[in-house]
Amino acid sequence: xxxxxxxxxxxxxxxxxxxxxxxxxxxxxxxxxxxxxxxxxxxxxxxxxxxxxxxxxxxxxxxxxxxxxxxxxxxxxxxxxxxxxxxxxxxxxxxxxxxxxxxxxxxxxxxxxxxxxxxxxxxxxxxxxxxxxxxxxxxxxxxxxxxxxxxxxxxx
Numbered sequence: 001x002x003x004x005x006x007x008x009x010x011x012x013x014x015x016x017x018x019x020x021x022x023x024x025x026x027x028x029x030x031x032x033x034x035x036x037x038x039x040x041x042x043x044x045x046x047x048x049x050x051x052x053x054x055x056x057x058x059x060x061x062x063x064x065x066x067x068x069x070x071x072x073x074x075x076x077x078x079x080x081x082x083x084x085x086x087x088x089x090x091x092x093x094x095x096x097x098x099x100x101x102x103x104x105x106x107x108x109x110x111x112x113x114x115x116x117x118x119x120x121x122x123x124x125x126x127x128x129x130x131x132x133x134x135x136x137x138x139x140x141x142x143x144x145x146x147x148x149x150x151x152x153x154x155x156x
Contacts, residue, residue: 049131049154053102057135057152060098064106064150065137070097078141080112087113087121094122103153108139108146122151129153 067073072082086094095104105122112118125132132153139148 050133053131053133053152053154054135056100056102057104057133057150060100060104060152061106061135061137061148061150063098065139065148073139076140077143078139078146083111083121084113087118091123100152103155104151106148106150108141108148110141110144110146125151125153125155127155129155 063070065071065073067075072078072086074082089097098104103123103125105120105124107120110117111121113121130153132151135150135152137148137150139146
């Protein structure tokens with residue numbers, strides 16, 4: 001009889017062990033599913049955010065390089081007077097005139113404002129950013145073709 005009682009004890013521990021295995025497998029699979037759903041949604045949000053920044057950057061750079069009231073061109077060239085006025089206006093006015101909700105700055109080689117060389121116009125990104133896009137345009141400044149880089153970003 002002693003032999004049969006030890007078999008029953010082993011059967012109970014084997015049943016408990018298999019139940020632990022089933023529960024652990026279910027928890028593991030649930031974790032994998034949650035991770036997968038998060039990864040798919042996160043990449044989708046990032047892509048949408050970048051698409052929005054590219055759209056805003058393209059539209060703002062097009063407005064900036066136009067002959068409209070908010071633009072800095074006259075007769076297809078960068079007008080120094082308009083550039084000086086744009087530089088001297090406050091940042092929020094610049095941003096709103098370009099239709100931006102995000103931060104921006106632009107730069108090109110040899111840029112001068114009020115006779116003084118400047119390296120950029122706008123707000124330089126001095127904090128950590130979550131997304132940054134760069135739009136490159138060609139413009140004529142002082143009868144020389146220049147590459148204008150327009151940056152738009154989101155802060156973290």
